[in-house]
């Protein structure tokens with residue numbers, strides 16, 4: 016346990032500990048309003064919601080007052096926090112002395128944790144780019160006109176569950192694992208384990224083609240390429256199969272293509288995590304230039 | 308006594324100087340409520356009237372505002388820190404010690420800057436979460452969501468470049484880990500796919516440009532300092548301006564259509 020307390024006690028990790036109650040509270044707050052709105056809509060009283068939205072009030076003093084109160088509250092919290100807790104300052108920089116583990120700032124630990132499952136060019140470059148581009152693409156992909164400007168769950172089940180899965184189950188979870196459960200050598204330690212810097216983990220990982228008894232690297236190249244292509248083609252097939260469903264029809268082929276590509280890329284992370292835990296799979300596709 | 312103060316106040320409000328600054332009276336009339344917002348350079352970002360739910364903290368969580376407030380706090384404390392900090396390998400660490408032990412309220416200043424920055428990362432995530440859950444990125448606000456993603460990315464980069472400046476073990480190794488990714492960038496990194504084929508070497512690839520060397524060293528400190536204190540804050544401020552402008556132009560705070 017002591018290592019966990021050490022990490023939690025680190026001044027820089029206070030924000031990430033704070034995030035747990037904050038996200039729990041705001042999810043609850045949003046869910047409460049979503050259920051209330053959903054009930055209203057189910058009773059055919061959407062117009063009541065609209066009426067309320069049309070009701071105008073004075074900015075001064077009704078909004079400015081709330082902004083002012085928020086600002087005071089935040090400044091009080093920030094002042095207390097800054098009095099109570101000092102920013103960390105360790106030994107002077109020493110390029111010759113690598114700490115073990117070396118960790119990125121907490122908000123990037125999700126990416127660092129991804130390095131366990133993907134090579135740096137994917138985990139550190141391609142996936143961050145896809146996350147940014149994917150986020151930017153959301154408004155152009157989501158063609159559902161409902162749920163614009165109010166909390167709801169019933170009207171946007173797919174959009175909300177996908178976002179919450181990506182944000183909570185992947186991004187925040189990976190960040191927590193990277194922060195709290197990774198010790199020396201980036202090895203996995205349960206909270207109650209002692210951090211043993213000499214822990215040796217047997218390297219039993221195999222590549223997917225070895226699993227199928229493929230030996231020659233040329234065959235492995237084609238096999239891996241086939242698997243990866245097939246994975247993404249499944250998306251195209253799925254689209255072809257479902258193209259007349261209302262959801263897809265409204266979106267058109269370009270949007271569907273982008274959505275399915277982004278979705279499959281996102282899901283490839285948990286797939287690879289599971290493959291690693293269950294079958295020790297390291298790479299799916301091995302080539303002389305890159306590995307996936 | 309109160310009569311005396313009233314008299315003072317009334318004569319003050321009638322002076323030419325006062326009237327040149329504040330161009331409206333203070334009786335609680337609808338007209339003055341409008342003017343209070345319109346005539347004030349800080350408040351005029353707001354519309355004079357808003358939908359009722361726009362003032363509910365449970366609707367917006369006030370998160371965009373909190374993000375902005377925390378940005379302002381980091382800007383003010385950051386400028387004060389710049390008076391004491393020199394971005395060279397010889398001085399940087401000592402200046403942190405100097406701030407801690409000699410500068411009046413130096414440690415408090417540093418703490419406030421750091422915690423506001425970390426708070427800003429959390430607040431911007433929560434703000435994005437709120438905007439997503441209320442579906443506020445839907446037309447006509449698509450582009451403001453894109454501007455938001457730019458703000459989110461810049462906030463993270465701003466935080467990351469600042470992380471190096473104390474020049475202690477924590478900072479150089481965190482930045483080493485972070486920037487090591489750049490060597491694996493496809494095409495542009497010397498260990499990335501097709502990088503070597505394009506002639507990328509440790510001393511000419513993307514990571515080299517970022518660090519000003521083959522490892523995190525004094526040139527990196529200077530580079531990150533300039534990015535952290537000049538480039539990213541300006542960039543963020545400009546896009547915050549665009550963001551706020553767009554909130555107004557896209558029809559104000561979103562609500563049920």
Ligand code: HEM
Nearest residue numbers: 367371372374375435438443451452455456458459560561
């Ligand atoms: C430095 C970062 C940011 C600042 C200072 C900021 C500030 C604000 C403020 C003050 C508002 C007014 C309503 C509110 O407070 O909720 C707002 C609205 C909005 N923000 Fe941000 N924001 C930031 C980042 C983002 C991000 C990361 C996104 C999304 C990815 C985003 C998307 C939006 C959208 C779409 C609106 C309109 C919401 C509506 O009309 O309900 N912003 N922002």
